[in-house]
Amino acid sequence: MSFSFKNQLYKVYRAFYRNTPSHKRELENSKAQFLKDNERADNILGQLGLRHDKVVLNGPFQGLKYIDQASGSMLLPKLIGSYEEPIQKWIEEILHSEQYQQILDIGCAEGYYAVGFAQKLPNTKVTACDINPVALNLAKEMSKLNQLNNIQFLQNIDTTELAEYCKPKTLIFCDIEGYEAQLLNPASIPKLKFVDILLEAHDCFIPGLSEVLMDRFSKTHQIQLVMDYPTRINKYAHPALNVEDYAFATDEKRPAKMRWIYFRSLTEK
Numbered sequence: 001m002s003f004s005f006k007n008q009l010y011k012v013y014r015a016f017y018r019n020t021p022s023h024k025r026e027l028e029n030s031k032a033q034f035l036k037d038n039e040r041a042d043n044i045l046g047q048l049g050l051r052h053d054k055v056v057l058n059g060p061f062q063g064l065k066y067i068d069q070a071s072g073s074m075l076l077p078k079l080i081g082s083y084e085e086p087i088q089k090w091i092e093e094i095l096h097s098e099q100y101q102q103i104l105d106i107g108c109a110e111g112y113y114a115v116g117f118a119q120k121l122p123n124t125k126v127t128a129c130d131i132n133p134v135a136l137n138l139a140k141e142m143s144k145l146n147q148l149n150n151i152q153f154l155q156n157i158d159t160t161e162l163a164e165y166c167k168p169k170t171l172i173f174c175d176i177e178g179y180e181a182q183l184l185n186p187a188s189i190p191k192l193k194f195v196d197i198l199l200e201a202h203d204c205f206i207p208g209l210s211e212v213l214m215d216r217f218s219k220t221h222q223i224q225l226v227m228d229y230p231t232r233i234n235k236y237a238h239p240a241l242n243v244e245d246y247a248f249a250t251d252e253k254r255p256a257k258m259r260w261i262y263f264r265s266l267t268e269k
Helices: 003-017 021-048 075-080 085-097 112-120 133-145 159-165 190-194 209-216 243-249
Strands: 102-106 125-129 151-154 170-174 196-201 221-227 259-265
Touching: 021 075, 021 243, 075 243, 085 112, 085 196, 085 221, 085 259, 102 112, 102 159, 112 125, 112 133, 112 151, 112 170, 125 133, 133 151, 159 170, 196 209, 209 221, 209 259
Parallel strands: 102 125, 102 170, 125 151, 170 196
Antiparallel strands: 196 259, 221 259
16 A cells, blocks of 8 residues: 555544544543643642743753743643653754754744754754744744844745755754655755754654655665653653652653654765
C-alpha cells in the first residue's frame, strides 16, 4: 500500500471518528479534566513563584522571560525547562557551537524555540513562522518581553519563499503537525540540500512519515532520530514540588513515541 494512499485512508478514519458517540463522550470528559488540570497548574505556578512573572527555570533556555500561556502545548514543562528533553542535547549543541547564521522556525507557536534561540544567539537572525495569528502574536509578545531585535515574524511560507532561506549555515526548525510531508520535499525545493533540518515528525497523524522523510534526505544529509519516552530522566531544579506535582508539571501530554529527526547537510559549507 502506497504512502499517499495510507495517508488518505487515515484522514478518512479521523473524520469518521470525530462524529462517533465515543468521541463525543471523550470530549465531555476531556473538558472536565481540562478545568481540573488548569486549577492544579495554577496551584503549581504559585508554588514555583511563577504565577505573575514567568521565567524558564532550567534547560537550554534558562532565564528566558515567558508569557502567561503556551499555544498548542503545555506551559509548565517549558517553565520547568524539561520540555522535549530528548532533543535538549541537540539544542545545547546548536547554542554552544553558534554554527548557524540564520534559523527559520516553522510552526513556532508562542515562541519557545524561536525566541529562545534569538535570546541565546544574538548574532543569529531568527525568523518565526506560524499560520495561527494568535500564536504568532504571542511570539511577538514574548520577543518584546525579552527585548530582542534579531527576530522577525511570518504568518505563511510557501515553497518559493522557503527556497530563499535554503543557504549554507541555516537551520530549519520545524513542527507543523504533519505538513512537513508536503513542505520539506527536495523534489520541489532542491536547495534543501544546503540546510540542516530539525523537525518533529508526526507519524501519529501520518503513519510511516519518518521513514518517508529519512528516505528523501538519505543521499544529502546525515540523519539522527530520537524517540520520546514516558517520563523525564534529567533532574530539574524546582522549589519543593512533591513527586505528584513534579510529574504533573513535566508531563507534556503528547502522543506516545513521538519522534524528532535531525538532518545535517553533507554539502560542504
